[in-house]
Amino acid sequence: MSITETLDGVAVSTKASVYFDGKCISHGVRFADGTGKSVGVILPAALTFNTAAPEVMEGVSGSARVRMKGETEWKTYAAGESFNVPANSSFDIEVAGEPFHYICHYG
Amino acid sequence: MSITETLDGVAVSTKASVYFDGKCISHGVRFADGTGKSVGVILPAALTFNTAAPEVMEGVSGSARVRMKGETEWKTYAAGESFNVPANSSFDIEVAGEPFHYICHYG
Known part of the structure:
Protein backbone atom coordinates (compact mmCIF):
# COMPACT_ATOMS: atom_id res chain seq x y z
CA MET A 1 0.00 0.00 0.00
CA SER A 2 2.41 2.66 -1.18
CA ILE A 3 1.19 6.23 -1.35
CA THR A 4 1.27 8.08 -4.66
CA GLU A 5 2.76 11.46 -3.74
CA THR A 6 2.96 13.04 -7.20
CA LEU A 7 1.55 12.55 -10.68
CA ASP A 8 4.41 13.20 -13.10
CA GLY A 9 4.50 14.43 -16.67
CA VAL A 10 1.01 15.85 -16.64
CA ALA A 11 -0.89 18.96 -17.60
CA VAL A 12 -2.90 20.26 -14.65
CA SER A 13 -6.01 22.40 -15.06
CA THR A 14 -5.51 25.69 -13.27
CA LYS A 15 -9.22 26.06 -12.52
CA ALA A 16 -10.51 23.72 -9.84
CA SER A 17 -13.83 21.90 -9.77
CA VAL A 18 -15.75 22.99 -6.67
CA TYR A 19 -18.43 20.60 -5.36
CA PHE A 20 -20.82 20.85 -2.43
CA ASP A 21 -20.03 24.50 -1.65
CA GLY A 22 -16.32 23.70 -1.49
CA LYS A 23 -16.48 20.59 0.68
CA CYS A 24 -14.82 18.82 -2.23
CA ILE A 25 -12.31 20.52 -4.51
CA SER A 26 -10.38 18.86 -7.31
CA HIS A 27 -8.01 19.74 -10.12
CA GLY A 28 -8.03 17.78 -13.35
CA VAL A 29 -4.79 16.36 -14.73
CA PHE A 49 -21.27 11.38 -5.19
CA ASN A 50 -22.81 10.14 -8.42
CA THR A 51 -20.68 8.52 -11.09
CA ALA A 52 -21.16 8.45 -14.83
CA ALA A 53 -17.99 6.61 -15.86
CA PRO A 54 -16.43 4.01 -13.56
CA GLU A 55 -13.86 5.40 -11.14
CA VAL A 56 -11.11 4.22 -8.85
CA MET A 57 -10.66 6.42 -5.81
CA GLU A 58 -7.14 6.18 -4.33
CA GLY A 59 -6.51 7.70 -0.91
CA VAL A 60 -3.29 9.67 -0.46
CA SER A 61 -3.81 11.29 2.96
CA GLY A 62 -6.38 11.00 5.73
CA SER A 63 -9.18 8.47 5.63
CA ALA A 64 -12.86 8.21 4.75
CA ARG A 65 -15.83 5.96 5.44
CA VAL A 66 -17.53 4.84 2.25
CA ARG A 67 -20.80 3.07 1.50
CA MET A 68 -21.51 1.99 -2.04
CA LYS A 69 -24.98 2.33 -3.57
CA GLY A 70 -27.25 -0.52 -2.53
CA GLU A 71 -24.99 -1.64 0.30
CA THR A 72 -25.54 -1.32 4.03
CA GLU A 73 -21.93 -1.76 5.14
CA TRP A 74 -19.54 1.14 5.54
CA LYS A 75 -15.86 0.52 4.85
CA THR A 76 -12.97 2.75 5.87
CA TYR A 77 -10.25 3.62 3.36
CA ALA A 78 -6.96 5.21 4.35
CA ALA A 79 -3.99 6.59 2.46
CA GLY A 80 -2.59 4.00 0.10
CA GLU A 81 -5.94 2.21 -0.26
CA SER A 82 -8.38 2.35 -3.17
CA PHE A 83 -11.99 1.58 -3.89
CA ASN A 84 -13.83 1.04 -7.15
CA VAL A 85 -17.05 2.73 -8.14
CA PRO A 86 -19.04 1.34 -11.08
CA ALA A 87 -20.50 3.50 -13.85
CA ASN A 88 -23.90 5.10 -13.30
CA SER A 89 -23.77 4.49 -9.58
CA SER A 90 -23.21 6.49 -6.41
CA PHE A 91 -21.51 6.30 -3.06
CA ASP A 92 -21.83 7.96 0.31
CA ILE A 93 -18.61 9.24 1.84
CA GLU A 94 -17.97 10.57 5.34
CA VAL A 95 -14.84 12.43 6.33
CA ALA A 96 -14.23 13.43 9.93
CA GLY A 97 -11.31 15.23 11.51
CA GLU A 98 -8.57 15.55 8.91
CA PRO A 99 -9.33 16.13 5.23
CA PHE A 100 -9.26 13.14 2.89
CA HIS A 101 -6.96 13.63 -0.10
CA TYR A 102 -7.40 11.40 -3.14
CA ILE A 103 -6.60 10.64 -6.73
CA CYS A 104 -9.58 9.81 -8.91
CA HIS A 105 -8.77 7.47 -11.82
CA TYR A 106 -11.37 7.38 -14.56
CA GLY A 107 -12.36 4.48 -16.78
CA MET B 1 -4.70 39.35 -20.48
CA SER B 2 -4.90 35.76 -21.62
CA ILE B 3 -5.95 33.13 -19.13
CA THR B 4 -3.59 30.27 -18.33
CA GLU B 5 -5.85 27.22 -18.48
CA THR B 6 -3.27 24.49 -17.87
CA LEU B 7 0.27 24.09 -16.56
CA ASP B 8 1.98 21.56 -18.83
CA GLY B 9 4.81 19.11 -18.26
CA VAL B 10 4.60 19.23 -14.50
CA ALA B 11 4.51 16.93 -11.51
CA VAL B 12 1.52 17.71 -9.31
CA SER B 13 1.42 16.90 -5.61
CA THR B 14 -1.51 14.60 -4.91
CA LYS B 15 -1.95 15.97 -1.38
CA ALA B 16 -3.42 19.46 -1.20
CA SER B 17 -2.48 22.25 1.16
CA VAL B 18 -5.55 23.24 3.18
CA TYR B 19 -5.59 26.76 4.66
CA PHE B 20 -8.16 28.55 6.81
CA ASP B 21 -10.30 25.46 7.43
CA GLY B 22 -10.54 24.82 3.71
CA LYS B 23 -11.37 28.35 2.56
CA CYS B 24 -8.18 28.11 0.49
CA ILE B 25 -6.96 24.87 -1.05
CA SER B 26 -3.96 24.50 -3.32
CA HIS B 27 -1.96 21.78 -5.02
CA GLY B 28 1.76 22.20 -5.60
CA VAL B 29 3.22 21.68 -9.05
CA PHE B 49 -2.05 35.66 3.75
CA ASN B 50 1.53 36.07 4.87
CA THR B 51 4.38 35.63 2.42
CA ALA B 52 7.92 34.44 3.04
CA ALA B 53 9.23 34.42 -0.53
CA PRO B 54 7.93 36.91 -3.10
CA GLU B 55 4.92 35.70 -5.05
CA VAL B 56 2.97 36.54 -8.16
CA MET B 57 -0.71 35.67 -7.90
CA GLU B 58 -2.34 35.15 -11.31
CA GLY B 59 -6.12 34.92 -11.48
CA VAL B 60 -7.60 32.23 -13.73
CA SER B 61 -11.31 32.37 -12.82
CA GLY B 62 -13.48 34.61 -10.70
CA SER B 63 -12.17 37.76 -9.07
CA ALA B 64 -10.89 39.03 -5.74
CA ARG B 65 -10.40 42.28 -3.90
CA VAL B 66 -6.86 42.65 -2.58
CA ARG B 67 -5.18 45.08 -0.19
CA MET B 68 -1.43 44.91 0.22
CA LYS B 69 0.18 45.33 3.62
CA GLY B 70 0.53 48.99 4.59
CA GLU B 71 -1.91 50.19 1.93
CA THR B 72 -5.42 51.52 2.36
CA GLU B 73 -6.64 50.98 -1.18
CA TRP B 74 -8.32 47.78 -2.32
CA LYS B 75 -7.82 46.67 -5.90
CA THR B 76 -9.88 44.11 -7.78
CA TYR B 77 -8.18 41.41 -9.82
CA ALA B 78 -10.01 39.21 -12.31
CA ALA B 79 -9.09 36.21 -14.42
CA GLY B 80 -6.06 37.01 -16.60
CA GLU B 81 -4.75 39.62 -14.16
CA SER B 82 -1.86 39.28 -11.70
CA PHE B 83 -0.54 41.01 -8.62
CA ASN B 84 2.85 40.89 -6.97
CA VAL B 85 3.45 40.29 -3.29
CA PRO B 86 6.89 41.09 -1.83
CA ALA B 87 8.79 38.75 0.47
CA ASN B 88 8.04 38.88 4.20
CA SER B 89 4.81 40.75 3.65
CA SER B 90 1.09 40.07 3.73
CA PHE B 91 -2.10 40.89 1.92
CA ASP B 92 -5.80 40.88 2.66
CA ILE B 93 -8.01 39.19 0.11
CA GLU B 94 -11.79 39.16 -0.15
CA VAL B 95 -13.71 36.79 -2.37
CA ALA B 96 -17.48 37.09 -2.75
CA GLY B 97 -19.91 35.07 -4.85
CA GLU B 98 -17.91 32.80 -7.12
CA PRO B 99 -14.64 31.18 -5.99
CA PHE B 100 -11.37 32.81 -7.07
CA HIS B 101 -9.03 30.39 -8.86
CA TYR B 102 -5.37 31.27 -9.14
CA ILE B 103 -1.84 30.25 -9.99
CA CYS B 104 0.79 31.23 -7.43
CA HIS B 105 4.25 31.79 -8.92
CA TYR B 106 7.09 31.80 -6.42
CA GLY B 107 10.32 33.72 -6.53
Whole structure:
Protein backbone atom coordinates (compact mmCIF):
# COMPACT_ATOMS: atom_id res chain seq x y z
CA MET A 1 0.00 0.00 0.00
CA SER A 2 2.41 2.66 -1.18
CA ILE A 3 1.19 6.23 -1.35
CA THR A 4 1.27 8.08 -4.66
CA GLU A 5 2.76 11.46 -3.74
CA THR A 6 2.96 13.04 -7.20
CA LEU A 7 1.55 12.55 -10.68
CA ASP A 8 4.41 13.20 -13.10
CA GLY A 9 4.50 14.43 -16.67
CA VAL A 10 1.01 15.85 -16.64
CA ALA A 11 -0.89 18.96 -17.60
CA VAL A 12 -2.90 20.26 -14.65
CA SER A 13 -6.01 22.40 -15.06
CA THR A 14 -5.51 25.69 -13.27
CA LYS A 15 -9.22 26.06 -12.52
CA ALA A 16 -10.51 23.72 -9.84
CA SER A 17 -13.83 21.90 -9.77
CA VAL A 18 -15.75 22.99 -6.67
CA TYR A 19 -18.43 20.60 -5.36
CA PHE A 20 -20.82 20.85 -2.43
CA ASP A 21 -20.03 24.50 -1.65
CA GLY A 22 -16.32 23.70 -1.49
CA LYS A 23 -16.48 20.59 0.68
CA CYS A 24 -14.82 18.82 -2.23
CA ILE A 25 -12.31 20.52 -4.51
CA SER A 26 -10.38 18.86 -7.31
CA HIS A 27 -8.01 19.74 -10.12
CA GLY A 28 -8.03 17.78 -13.35
CA VAL A 29 -4.79 16.36 -14.73
CA ARG A 30 -4.08 14.93 -18.15
CA PHE A 31 -1.24 12.63 -19.13
CA ALA A 32 0.58 12.76 -22.46
CA ASP A 33 -1.38 9.72 -23.67
CA GLY A 34 -4.65 11.55 -23.04
CA THR A 35 -5.55 9.72 -19.84
CA GLY A 36 -7.42 11.94 -17.41
CA LYS A 37 -7.37 11.80 -13.63
CA SER A 38 -8.05 14.29 -10.88
CA VAL A 39 -6.45 15.14 -7.57
CA GLY A 40 -8.79 16.35 -4.90
CA VAL A 41 -9.57 16.83 -1.26
CA ILE A 42 -12.74 16.30 0.74
CA LEU A 43 -13.13 18.36 3.90
CA PRO A 44 -14.96 16.97 6.93
CA ALA A 45 -18.49 16.33 5.63
CA ALA A 46 -21.00 13.64 4.69
CA LEU A 47 -21.54 13.68 0.93
CA THR A 48 -23.04 11.57 -1.84
CA PHE A 49 -21.27 11.38 -5.19
CA ASN A 50 -22.81 10.14 -8.42
CA THR A 51 -20.68 8.52 -11.09
CA ALA A 52 -21.16 8.45 -14.83
CA ALA A 53 -17.99 6.61 -15.86
CA PRO A 54 -16.43 4.01 -13.56
CA GLU A 55 -13.86 5.40 -11.14
CA VAL A 56 -11.11 4.22 -8.85
CA MET A 57 -10.66 6.42 -5.81
CA GLU A 58 -7.14 6.18 -4.33
CA GLY A 59 -6.51 7.70 -0.91
CA VAL A 60 -3.29 9.67 -0.46
CA SER A 61 -3.81 11.29 2.96
CA GLY A 62 -6.38 11.00 5.73
CA SER A 63 -9.18 8.47 5.63
CA ALA A 64 -12.86 8.21 4.75
CA ARG A 65 -15.83 5.96 5.44
CA VAL A 66 -17.53 4.84 2.25
CA ARG A 67 -20.80 3.07 1.50
CA MET A 68 -21.51 1.99 -2.04
CA LYS A 69 -24.98 2.33 -3.57
CA GLY A 70 -27.25 -0.52 -2.53
CA GLU A 71 -24.99 -1.64 0.30
CA THR A 72 -25.54 -1.32 4.03
CA GLU A 73 -21.93 -1.76 5.14
CA TRP A 74 -19.54 1.14 5.54
CA LYS A 75 -15.86 0.52 4.85
CA THR A 76 -12.97 2.75 5.87
CA TYR A 77 -10.25 3.62 3.36
CA ALA A 78 -6.96 5.21 4.35
CA ALA A 79 -3.99 6.59 2.46
CA GLY A 80 -2.59 4.00 0.10
CA GLU A 81 -5.94 2.21 -0.26
CA SER A 82 -8.38 2.35 -3.17
CA PHE A 83 -11.99 1.58 -3.89
CA ASN A 84 -13.83 1.04 -7.15
CA VAL A 85 -17.05 2.73 -8.14
CA PRO A 86 -19.04 1.34 -11.08
CA ALA A 87 -20.50 3.50 -13.85
CA ASN A 88 -23.90 5.10 -13.30
CA SER A 89 -23.77 4.49 -9.58
CA SER A 90 -23.21 6.49 -6.41
CA PHE A 91 -21.51 6.30 -3.06
CA ASP A 92 -21.83 7.96 0.31
CA ILE A 93 -18.61 9.24 1.84
CA GLU A 94 -17.97 10.57 5.34
CA VAL A 95 -14.84 12.43 6.33
CA ALA A 96 -14.23 13.43 9.93
CA GLY A 97 -11.31 15.23 11.51
CA GLU A 98 -8.57 15.55 8.91
CA PRO A 99 -9.33 16.13 5.23
CA PHE A 100 -9.26 13.14 2.89
CA HIS A 101 -6.96 13.63 -0.10
CA TYR A 102 -7.40 11.40 -3.14
CA ILE A 103 -6.60 10.64 -6.73
CA CYS A 104 -9.58 9.81 -8.91
CA HIS A 105 -8.77 7.47 -11.82
CA TYR A 106 -11.37 7.38 -14.56
CA GLY A 107 -12.36 4.48 -16.78
CA MET B 1 -4.70 39.35 -20.48
CA SER B 2 -4.90 35.76 -21.62
CA ILE B 3 -5.95 33.13 -19.13
CA THR B 4 -3.59 30.27 -18.33
CA GLU B 5 -5.85 27.22 -18.48
CA THR B 6 -3.27 24.49 -17.87
CA LEU B 7 0.27 24.09 -16.56
CA ASP B 8 1.98 21.56 -18.83
CA GLY B 9 4.81 19.11 -18.26
CA VAL B 10 4.60 19.23 -14.50
CA ALA B 11 4.51 16.93 -11.51
CA VAL B 12 1.52 17.71 -9.31
CA SER B 13 1.42 16.90 -5.61
CA THR B 14 -1.51 14.60 -4.91
CA LYS B 15 -1.95 15.97 -1.38
CA ALA B 16 -3.42 19.46 -1.20
CA SER B 17 -2.48 22.25 1.16
CA VAL B 18 -5.55 23.24 3.18
CA TYR B 19 -5.59 26.76 4.66
CA PHE B 20 -8.16 28.55 6.81
CA ASP B 21 -10.30 25.46 7.43
CA GLY B 22 -10.54 24.82 3.71
CA LYS B 23 -11.37 28.35 2.56
CA CYS B 24 -8.18 28.11 0.49
CA ILE B 25 -6.96 24.87 -1.05
CA SER B 26 -3.96 24.50 -3.32
CA HIS B 27 -1.96 21.78 -5.02
CA GLY B 28 1.76 22.20 -5.60
CA VAL B 29 3.22 21.68 -9.05
CA ARG B 30 6.84 21.32 -10.08
CA PHE B 31 8.33 21.86 -13.52
CA ALA B 32 11.16 19.77 -14.97
CA ASP B 33 13.61 22.63 -14.25
CA GLY B 34 12.69 22.52 -10.56
CA THR B 35 10.51 25.62 -10.60
CA GLY B 36 7.61 25.37 -8.17
CA LYS B 37 4.17 26.92 -8.46
CA SER B 38 0.79 26.11 -7.03
CA VAL B 39 -2.75 26.05 -8.37
CA GLY B 40 -5.44 26.93 -5.89
CA VAL B 41 -8.88 28.21 -5.16
CA ILE B 42 -10.20 30.61 -2.54
CA LEU B 43 -13.86 30.20 -1.57
CA PRO B 44 -15.96 33.22 -0.57
CA ALA B 45 -14.16 34.59 2.51
CA ALA B 46 -12.04 37.44 3.85
CA LEU B 47 -8.53 36.16 4.55
CA THR B 48 -5.03 37.46 5.27
CA PHE B 49 -2.05 35.66 3.75
CA ASN B 50 1.53 36.07 4.87
CA THR B 51 4.38 35.63 2.42
CA ALA B 52 7.92 34.44 3.04
CA ALA B 53 9.23 34.42 -0.53
CA PRO B 54 7.93 36.91 -3.10
CA GLU B 55 4.92 35.70 -5.05
CA VAL B 56 2.97 36.54 -8.16
CA MET B 57 -0.71 35.67 -7.90
CA GLU B 58 -2.34 35.15 -11.31
CA GLY B 59 -6.12 34.92 -11.48
CA VAL B 60 -7.60 32.23 -13.73
CA SER B 61 -11.31 32.37 -12.82
CA GLY B 62 -13.48 34.61 -10.70
CA SER B 63 -12.17 37.76 -9.07
CA ALA B 64 -10.89 39.03 -5.74
CA ARG B 65 -10.40 42.28 -3.90
CA VAL B 66 -6.86 42.65 -2.58
CA ARG B 67 -5.18 45.08 -0.19
CA MET B 68 -1.43 44.91 0.22
CA LYS B 69 0.18 45.33 3.62
CA GLY B 70 0.53 48.99 4.59
CA GLU B 71 -1.91 50.19 1.93
CA THR B 72 -5.42 51.52 2.36
CA GLU B 73 -6.64 50.98 -1.18
CA TRP B 74 -8.32 47.78 -2.32
CA LYS B 75 -7.82 46.67 -5.90
CA THR B 76 -9.88 44.11 -7.78
CA TYR B 77 -8.18 41.41 -9.82
CA ALA B 78 -10.01 39.21 -12.31
CA ALA B 79 -9.09 36.21 -14.42
CA GLY B 80 -6.06 37.01 -16.60
CA GLU B 81 -4.75 39.62 -14.16
CA SER B 82 -1.86 39.28 -11.70
CA PHE B 83 -0.54 41.01 -8.62
CA ASN B 84 2.85 40.89 -6.97
CA VAL B 85 3.45 40.29 -3.29
CA PRO B 86 6.89 41.09 -1.83
CA ALA B 87 8.79 38.75 0.47
CA ASN B 88 8.04 38.88 4.20
CA SER B 89 4.81 40.75 3.65
CA SER B 90 1.09 40.07 3.73
CA PHE B 91 -2.10 40.89 1.92
CA ASP B 92 -5.80 40.88 2.66
CA ILE B 93 -8.01 39.19 0.11
CA GLU B 94 -11.79 39.16 -0.15
CA VAL B 95 -13.71 36.79 -2.37
CA ALA B 96 -17.48 37.09 -2.75
CA GLY B 97 -19.91 35.07 -4.85
CA GLU B 98 -17.91 32.80 -7.12
CA PRO B 99 -14.64 31.18 -5.99
CA PHE B 100 -11.37 32.81 -7.07
CA HIS B 101 -9.03 30.39 -8.86
CA TYR B 102 -5.37 31.27 -9.14
CA ILE B 103 -1.84 30.25 -9.99
CA CYS B 104 0.79 31.23 -7.43
CA HIS B 105 4.25 31.79 -8.92
CA TYR B 106 7.09 31.80 -6.42
CA GLY B 107 10.32 33.72 -6.53
